[in-house]
Amino acid sequence: MQLQGKRIVGSRVRQTKGKTRVAGLMSGTSADGIDVAIVDITRQKVKLAAFDTFPYPPALRRQILRLCRPESARLDDICHYNFVLGEVFAEAVIKLCSRSSIALSSIDLIGSHGQTIYHNPRGKRYGPRTVRSTLQTGEPSVIAHRTGITTVADFRPRDMAAGGQGAPLVPYADYILLGHKRLTRAVQNIGGIANVTFLPGGCNQSNIIAFDTGPGNMVIDGIIRLVTAGKQRFDRGGKMAARGDVDRRLLSKLLRHPFLRRRPPKSTGREEFGAAFAEQLYRRTASEGITDADVAATVTAFTAKSIARAYRQFLPAMPDEVILCGGGAHNRTLVEMLQNELPEVKMLSTDNFGISVDAKEAVSFAILAWATIKGMTNNVPGATGADQPVILGKIIPV
């Protein structure tokens, strides 16, 4: 019996000596730009071959942010910019190849997260059922056509069809990259929000836990922008925080935030720790005469303490190793504070495993695409709440 479908994916997604070269594309909700990572995946290892970030042109970024709000998003714009973003994503892959002297034709597969313009994980009623939904843009047919590379995209809808929240998806990549037979590990991403993937020793897809621990860089960045009147967008290397002292009274007040007490699975965002939170906090510290450096130290400690407390309260065991990634891994003051809070763990970063902390998210979507093409289920029900493991994504064959 000749199996169908062989030709479509089989003949086009090559695997040279067991190695698959995959490009991963990611653009976050802040719509700053496109992260592109190119990795070589074998059964044993994921090796980063190239990485770069391609900022969106300012006019395009403004347009994307308009697409994200029901009040300003227009049908014709959604349709148009979905295809425009497909072009821009394809160009980013082509540019990275050119910059890093990688032949485009050596890439076997692309995994694209896309640009989320709407996400409704709680769902809305339709008749007797609650329908969850999500909408990513960056037309993958355009990416596949322009690059000539089979593309996997739109990973979130299938998990939502299976009753999940469609997020987080990165824990699967954490499991593939960093799951260990014996050691228990926590992969701690510190982006705007901080989130942890808990990988027990000898873990499998069914005993992984992942949730948001609370603020990552968001409150720190917000405060730095305010105290520098916008001259600095973040505390490079944690230098300002290093000059200050933590205000114990303010810190203990911050740590009473109700999100920190909520049991996982849980997720948070700008609604809770965004610009409004930072502004309110800054007004208070200014009126109380707390110095800028002390405020910076205190909000940095807030992130470190909220991560450490989440581990003690909600993880089934303290990990042997914590592996950091995301921009917060560059903040030395934050990392030191976290190590002080968790003296019993070994503090590492994905750099120690050959994946730069900035590239990690784009790498994750390369890994997700690779799993989809392999026919492997690649959601983590313990992270998304889905009622079963499913294969995520849509395959655009070339």
Add this chain to the structure above:
Amino acid sequence: MQLQGKRIVGSRVRQTKGKTRVAGLMSGTSADGIDVAIVDITRQKVKLAAFDTFPYPPALRRQILRLCRPESARLDDICHYNFVLGEVFAEAVIKLCSRSSIALSSIDLIGSHGQTIYHNPRGKRYGPRTVRSTLQTGEPSVIAHRTGITTVADFRPRDMAAGGQGAPLVPYADYILLGHKRLTRAVQNIGGIANVTFLPGGCNQSNIIAFDTGPGNMVIDGIIRLVTAGKQRFDRGGKMAARGDVDRRLLSKLLRHPFLRRRPPKSTGREEFGAAFAEQLYRRTASEGITDADVAATVTAFTAKSIARAYRQFLPAMPDEVILCGGGAHNRTLVEMLQNELPEVKMLSTDNFGISVDAKEAVSFAILAWATIKGMTNNVPGATGADQPVILGKIIPV
């Protein structure tokens, strides 16, 4: 070397003794409801196993029509109803199986056109390039998950990425279903608009021509609704037209419509032959005292003559056989008129080939999905204007 991707599509899209059972799903721009066809495809033949139409609930239809207009479409509704339609499409497949005693598990593959909510084939500028775009709803991840069947959907974007208009897509199915080694055939669809696929004897994908010939049932239906004050929506069997006489003067005026003179590739729609056209025509015939039956006969002759003229003017050769499909194939007066206009051709319908004229479009999307899974290019550049043959669609594996 173990090829990747085998498992994903190969093991799940079965082929029992060379037979693939595929469900095709179609909903047109009028958003009346969902056509579902189940076919058994072998290398030799496509056999229709079941067909039915599932009207949308009126509230859902109104909502869909709201989604189609930039003035009334909201981002959150687009996101939500994309998933709702996925549910409704999946239910339609499940219901048809139940009604026709076909085991859902016997279906190997689903091909879903989706519900188009926006289509911009001419494109819009972005920087130096013109970006064509289209937006179909009816989330295929939901269809795949609910049915447990690998689904191929969203066929139009890839053709547009390749420089095509993303339409028409049905000519590929005409070619697979009705292409003949020796005979030259024209597949004449008579829906609201009439369109022809010209299949020269021994044709291949590169010498097929397809274009809209002009009005199909749209003007006839519009007139019938007006003369019956909405009591009839169409001229069942062409009975009213059969009672009337063609008004020669009016007919020759209608035939001067500029669309009929334009050279293919060309397409038309409601903008040219919709309600406004029928109303203007009806006002004129009423004022001139032409009887209702005579008007019905005249607009029926308009459709027949415009098809026949398009053949003589724009086809490279007169076909040996004309194979009718679409609702207009039920209009006996129209079919007789067309045969009179084209006395040299043999007039058949897809019924003669085992595919009911109503099921033909849904069957076409089953065939398109089958070709995608086989890794076969399935656009017709001579119909869409694409600069190359490409594999259409996105594959959602289960």
